[in-house]
Amino acid sequence: MSTPSSSVQEARVVFGRRLREIRKDSGLSARALAVLAGWHESKCSRLENGSRTPSFEDIRAYTRHCGAAQLAEDLIATARGIEGMYVEWRRIERSGLRRVQESVIPIWERTLRYRIYSSWLVPGPLQTEAYIRALLSSIRDRRRLVDDVDEAVLVRVAKQHIVYEGNHRFSVILEEAALKYRIGGSETMSGQLRHLLSVSTLPSVSLGIIPLDADRSALWPVEGFFLFDDAQANVELVSAHLTVVQPHEIALYAETFAMLAGMAVYGPAAHALISKATDALE
Known part of the structure; x- marks a missing residue:
């Protein structure tokens, strides 16, 4: 079986992929999204590859600028579940x-x-x-x-x-x-x-x-x-x-x-x- 830390990390990676899909569906590049959100460009990459855990406000900003604000609360619930795994x-x-x-x-x-x-x-x-x-x-x-x-x-x-x-x-x-x-x-x-x-x-x-x-x-x-x-x-x-x-x-x-x-x-x-x-x- 995988270790607790690897299980949590895998869930974060899957969550990051979902964010990337939302951004690509919106037609925005990572740089464009970062500019709209007022982030450093590297923040988008870290969120999307699972190396950084998004705050709930990050998720709201991400979905709002991608034209998918209706997905925010479901994504927040998923993120809350991931953080509760370990x-x-x-x-x-x-x-x-x-x-x-x-x-x-x-x-x-x-x-x-x-x-x-x-x-x-x-x-x-x-x-x-x-x-x-x-x-x-x-x-x-x-x-x-x-x-x-x-x-x-x-x-x-x-x-x-x-x-x-x-x-x-x-x-x-x-x-x-x-x-x-x-x-x-x-x-x-x-x-x-x-x-x-x-x-x-x-x-x-x-x-x-x-x-x-x-x-x-x-x-x-x-x-x-x-x-x-x-x-x-x-x-x-x-x-x-x-x-x-x-x-x-x-x-x-x-x-x-x-x-x-x-x-x-x-x-x-x-x-x-x-x-x-x-x-x-x-």
């Missing part, structure tokens, strides 16, 4: 963890098919309140954030209604190791594993677990990711949050998920692995 945690979390939890509610509510892979954590829709609190408290302390953990926990728990209501479907693949990492201590982890057994029986949930002794010759553990229908993939990195919207990249994540799903065990075999991890805690 966002550092310190920027996302500067107002606290509650706002982060609230920011994803719209896509959570509208997504019907979730495909979730995690190699080290039980994912959000299947977490207990105690497990959530342990995770968010650790993030707060590690990143030196304002303390709004109580409010953030309430928001995340409330979001889980989609597991029980509506037409949402969750296909979740966990590495067996995720059952063994003691998030919040033994008691919290034991409660989380018992909850995982319970929710795995819901009609809306398909839970697969890849055993530690599975043959990984074809594909080893990769970064955890959420696939929201076929519209978007979210990946949590150490320093930043990555949003993937390029169709060919989403297809790669979907293909990877299918391969991982083929390595997993389900039903009684998955329940046995959960019970084994629970017994080890006790």
Whole structure:
């Protein structure tokens, strides 16, 4: 898969090509457009080859002088999406963890098919309140954030209604190791594993677990990711949050998920692995 920075740059290049098409359709040269906009001629080239990110005012000026002002707002929305593809945690979390939890509610509510892979954590829709609190408290302390953990926990728990209501479907693949990492201590982890057994029986949930002794010759553990229908993939990195919207990249994540799903065990075999991890805690 491409790196986060290359994904963002590719999107910028595609956006620049769109700007170039608009200019050429208008009959303007890059020099003529620069003169009309009051820019240095090189600015047009940098905008069109993706080496410079246009401001929203740049986009409005560009389209206005090209006689395509009606395209400005759509282009601004696209540019805003590109800039949101790779966002550092310190920027996302500067107002606290509650706002982060609230920011994803719209896509959570509208997504019907979730495909979730995690190699080290039980994912959000299947977490207990105690497990959530342990995770968010650790993030707060590690990143030196304002303390709004109580409010953030309430928001995340409330979001889980989609597991029980509506037409949402969750296909979740966990590495067996995720059952063994003691998030919040033994008691919290034991409660989380018992909850995982319970929710795995819901009609809306398909839970697969890849055993530690599975043959990984074809594909080893990769970064955890959420696939929201076929519209978007979210990946949590150490320093930043990555949003993937390029169709060919989403297809790669979907293909990877299918391969991982083929390595997993389900039903009684998955329940046995959960019970084994629970017994080890006790």
